Amino acid sequence: MASPPENRPRGAGRPRSAAADRAILSATRSALVELGWSALTMSAVASRAQVARTTLYRRWPGKSELVVDAVADLFDERLELPDRGSLAADIEWVVLRFAALLEQPETKTGLMAVLAEATRDEALRARIRSAIVGRQKALVLRGRARAQDRGELAPDPPGDAGARQAARTVDLIFDVVAGSVIHRALVSSEPVDEDWARDFAALVTGGLTGAGPRTG
Amino acid sequence: MASPPENRPRGAGRPRSAAADRAILSATRSALVELGWSALTMSAVASRAQVARTTLYRRWPGKSELVVDAVADLFDERLELPDRGSLAADIEWVVLRFAALLEQPETKTGLMAVLAEATRDEALRARIRSAIVGRQKALVLRGRARAQDRGELAPDPPGDAGARQAARTVDLIFDVVAGSVIHRALVSSEPVDEDWARDFAALVTGGLTGAGPRTG
Amino acid sequence: MASPPENRPRGAGRPRSAAADRAILSATRSALVELGWSALTMSAVASRAQVARTTLYRRWPGKSELVVDAVADLFDERLELPDRGSLAADIEWVVLRFAALLEQPETKTGLMAVLAEATRDEALRARIRSAIVGRQKALVLRGRARAQDRGELAPDPPGDAGARQAARTVDLIFDVVAGSVIHRALVSSEPVDEDWARDFAALVTGGLTGAGPRTG
Amino acid sequence: MASPPENRPRGAGRPRSAAADRAILSATRSALVELGWSALTMSAVASRAQVARTTLYRRWPGKSELVVDAVADLFDERLELPDRGSLAADIEWVVLRFAALLEQPETKTGLMAVLAEATRDEALRARIRSAIVGRQKALVLRGRARAQDRGELAPDPPGDAGARQAARTVDLIFDVVAGSVIHRALVSSEPVDEDWARDFAALVTGGLTGAGPRTG
DNA sequence: CCCTAAGCGAGACGGTACGTCCCGTCTTGCG
DNA sequence: CGCAAGACGGGACGTACCGTCTCGCTTAGGG
Incomplete structure (x- = not known):
């Protein structure tokens, strides 16, 4: 809250x-x-x-902080990830879910404005990460674990190196998913519809199951 | 200019x-x-x-328009794409190139601010697309053609359907590349370094060469 | 108190x-x-x-009332009038005594402020008269009686008319003494020193003993 | 102005x-x-x-300064001093003239408030003196000269000492006249009518023509 | 001896004025 | 007509007090 x-x-x-x-x-x-x-x-x-x-x-100290808190509420809604049967389907679902959020004018306007304001203010940026962005990352973690259970993705290698590698992958996926959807919706001004979601999910799944990021 | x-x-x-x-x-x-x-x-x-x-x-009518014009200049710089030998290497190069641009404080601040302002103003959004974002898309086109020449990617199918399919893929790639880099740099506040660029390139290349977007 | x-x-x-x-x-x-x-x-x-x-x-209901009470305390101090031997000397003493009071920054600021506030508020003005100004009038009465005893001033004529006349004179003296000192100290910003007190006393004594106010 | x-x-x-x-x-x-x-x-x-x-x-920097200027205008009106035939009559005229000014609510409120504010602000006090109070002093000078011409008052002694003495007297009269009227009107809350003016003029004229301030 | 009504500190609350900053427009006079 | 300078009406800012209001805690009598 x-x-x-x-x-x-x-x-x-x-x-x-x-x-x-x-x-x-x-x-x-x-x-x-x-x-x-x-x-x-x-x-x-x-x-x-x-x-x-x-x-x-x-x-609140000012407009920015107030809006961050106000917008954050919108991202607090249900973050459940129903099992849709495959990694690709799960990704599609997340993408469409996120896109629906960005359709709402309040989310769209608020998020961009706050991000812009944050460009020069690391404290504000941190607040955004913890209040808005960060909690979305849980979805990626859950979806990945599920895909590993299904055998779609290889399990994490044991040990510290394995954990680091897993974290890097999660961060990468997160940036790719969130960034792509935001860019499509807010910069390209094109709809994030089922077709696009399917194409996008195919691209990412292919990258993950096929080669996957090589170990540094 | x-x-x-x-x-x-x-x-x-x-x-x-x-x-x-x-x-x-x-x-x-x-x-x-x-x-x-x-x-x-x-x-x-x-x-x-x-x-x-x-x-x-x-x-200029106001601040937004002035800043858009001022920032657009920065994206006018060299847009060449040297042949780095493989699709993955080309993507890596583009990513690092774009990230370097976003490192510059003026680009970073200006771009985000202008995007935020554009959220409510389709005319401004169009101006941004034509002045800033759009011209980046040429890079994707060139890189893709080169990969097709190399045989890394299948050639475009002939006919209208093929052209539409190609356009869809280009748009997708563009949103994924630009969005991911922007998100990494400006939201996650993590560096877009060579390691990340390599991981990212591997992910995308895998997705493109492996399954690729299925035909709608 | x-x-x-x-x-x-x-x-x-x-x-x-x-x-x-x-x-x-x-x-x-x-x-x-x-x-x-x-x-x-x-x-x-x-x-x-x-x-x-x-x-x-x-x-207290507000600032004005609080300050009036606070300042009134300062005017509660010794109001004795030692017999200095002549009307002129008595006046000099009163003038210097009053001036000393007005030298104190608290009295100066408080008195003027409260007077200004009272300009629009008859209730406050009454409170000031009874709490601050009025009690100073006793000094004039005592000094006058003493001068009459000494023979410097003519005794009050008997009867109602005489009493009214006496009251008028007392009021006049009071306004002249208090007003002149306040004006000298707070408006002209010149010192109320022994020289000035002597000149002033001479002026007033001359007026009183010489012609004195004619009967209306 | x-x-x-x-x-x-x-x-x-x-x-x-x-x-x-x-x-x-x-x-x-x-x-x-x-x-x-x-x-x-x-x-x-x-x-x-x-x-x-x-x-x-x-x-204007603030309320005080604005009000000083606004009030000053009111004191700019005709400062003529018609020859009423005698020193006492001249004084009466000045007193009633000044009292009439203080009857006007704007003058009353403004003057007191501004004086109160000035208690703590020498710059403001100077501004008041030059804009409001000072120019009234000319009246005293003129009235005194006229009385000397009439022979009611002794002419100024020659030399520096004489000039200093004259200045002292003028200052004294000024404080007595202005202070007494202000105090009567604004503190005692009693009317400055013809009766009071006559009594007052008699007192002052008596003091001046009778003894007058002794040489320091 | 406890009960109870008020005093008391702290601080939130709806207001209002402050003085500053910027906006976008307008009037000047000089090129 | 361009341009620098700067006044103008307007509006938002963030701060400071105002006087009122809730709280929870003393702290005295009076039963």
């Missing part, structure tokens, strides 16, 4: 309203869709959330 | 200074690096370019 | 801390000196008095 | 609107009357003057 960091002493003083938190994040998302990043103002969010502007600043 | 559209009547009055154009675009790039997108102001550009703010507005 | 009105039911519950009252008024005075009226905030007073902001509001 | 200092380079750029200046000062005065010092905001002034808030800040 996305919300401002709660490392406050607690005990003294009136507690913060949890309802306000929810209202603010929700208002941020809807305002983001209607106004876009640059026209999104703290005032707009505040008035939509029926909350004073100061309350926003009490919880 | 990026510059403001020149569909002006021409003839009467003092002509616009070409030197100003150059100074402005260059100032925009340097300011973008130092300040980042959001802190980049027209005033800042104007004072760096030793130019009045009015002069900027006479040539 | 200045303090918040105590018309509270009394009996049940924890009684208010008298120490807090003292700390608050003292903190108000010191803060007033260091910060001036406009920069003086309830928060500043609270933190100096080691007291919660709420405690202030429980006792 | 009160207005922001005009020590700007001049020549380049669009000149400031003089109409705006007038509108702002006038709006300030009316807002001051209706709202009082503390409720007077820059926004209120701006909207009354049909001017952007930034325009205010371009010309």
Whole structure:
């Protein structure tokens, strides 16, 4: 759940309203869709959330951080990976699932804007990774393990070297899957439909089962 | 060369200074690096370019358009693709080449910012595609043709269906290559080094030469 | 002693801390000196008095009232009028005494600020008159009586008309003395020293003993 | 005429609107009357003057300075001193004239507030003296000269000592007249009517013609 | 001796004004 | 007409206080 960091002493003083938190994040998302990043103002969010502007600043340092948290919620939804029978089918499913997320205007606008803002701000980048991107990586891990169980992929070699190699592969797959879908959807402005998903899954599966990355 | 559209009547009055154009675009790039997108102001550009703010507005409608033009220049550099002997080696070379471009702070910041801005603006998105992204696609075409000459990839089937199939594959490869590199560099914040490029190239080559996208 | 009105039911519950009252008024005075009226905030007073902001509001309705009470204390000091032997000497003494009070930064700032605030608020003006200004008038009465005893001034004529006439004169003297000193010290920004006091006393004594106000 | 200092380079750029200046000062005065010092905001002034808030800040650093200039205008009115035939009558006239000024709510509120603010700010105090208070002193000089011509007052002794003595007397009278009237009107909250003016004039004339300040 | 009503600290809350910065437009005067 | 300079109306920013409101914890009487 996305919300401002709660490392406050607690005990003294009136507690913060949890309802306000929810209202603010929700208002941020809807305002983001209607106004876009640059026209999104703290005032707009505040008035939509029926909350004073100061309350926003009490919880978040600025627009970027607020939007990151607001957008992160959207990526919190079900991350289950139903077993579709084969590695290729699993990949297709993930791709379409992710694409559906990027279809939603709020996700699209928010994600890109926040990424752009993060270009110059490593702290923000880290926040994005932990709040949004990182948790998607679990999917890759699960799908890979399942493919190994099925015998589609070779099991990890034992030992430290094997673990390192596995991690490298997971990172690679993750960048390829997420990056390709984002690029297709947001840069090329072409639909990520079933056809594309099938082509993409075939490409990746072929690469993985055929040669696979060579050991460094 | 990026510059403001020149569909002006021409003839009467003092002509616009070409030197100003150059100074402005260059100032925009340097300011973008130092300040980042959001802190980049027209005033800042104007004072760096030793130019009045009015002069900027006479040539570009706003910040986004100015930055797109300024950044586009950077992608105009050499797009040659030396023959490295194999498909995998060619891909590696392209990846590292592109990564080097993204290392430059101006490219990184500018590209992401402009993409984010474009999320809500199809006209801007088109401008980006034609000015920046599109011309990269030529590389993919050339590399693929070369691999077909070498026999690494099957030649395109004849007829319309074959051409469509070829176009689909080119688009796919392009999204995969560009997207993966961008994601690795700008989201995961991990280096796009020779090791990663080799792994990536192996993955893609395996997918292409092994199964390849099935015909829809 | 200045303090918040105590018309509270009394009996049940924890009684208010008298120490807090003292700390608050003292903190108000010191803060007033260091910060001036406009920069003086309830928060500043609270933190100096080691007291919660709420405690202030429980006792005073706002800044003006708090400052009036705090400043009034300063005018509570010794109001004795030693017999200096002549009307002129008595006036000199009063003038220098008052000037010394206005030298103190807390009195100066506080008095003017409170007067300004009172310009639009008759209730506050009344409070000031009764808490601060009014009690100074006793000095004039005493000095005048003494001068009449000495024979420097004519005794009050008997009857109502005489009393009214006496009251008018006292009011006049009071405004002249207080007003002149305040103007010299706070507007002209010139020192109220012994020379000035002597000149002033000479002027007033001359006016009083010579012609004196004619009967209306 | 009160207005922001005009020590700007001049020549380049669009000149400031003089109409705006007038509108702002006038709006300030009316807002001051209706709202009082503390409720007077820059926004209120701006909207009354049909001017952007930034325009205010371009010309004055803050509220205090703006109000000083606005109030100063009111003291710019006719400062003539008609010859009323005697020193006492002249003084009466000046007193009533000044009192009439202080009756106007704008003058009253503005003057006191500005004086209070100036208590802690010598620069502001100087500005007040030069813009408001100082020019009133000319009246005293003229009245005194006229009384000397009439023979009511002794002529100034020649030489430096005489000039110094004259200056001291003028300063004294000025503080006494202005201070007494202000105190009567704004602190005692009593009317400065013809009766009071006559009493006051009698007191001062008596002091001047009778003993007068002794030589230090 | 405990009960209870108030005091008290802390701090969140809805507001409002501040003074600054930038936007995009407009008016100047000089080439 | 281009151009530099800079005023203009407008709007968002982030900060500081305001006066009110909840909290949980003292802390005195009064039963």
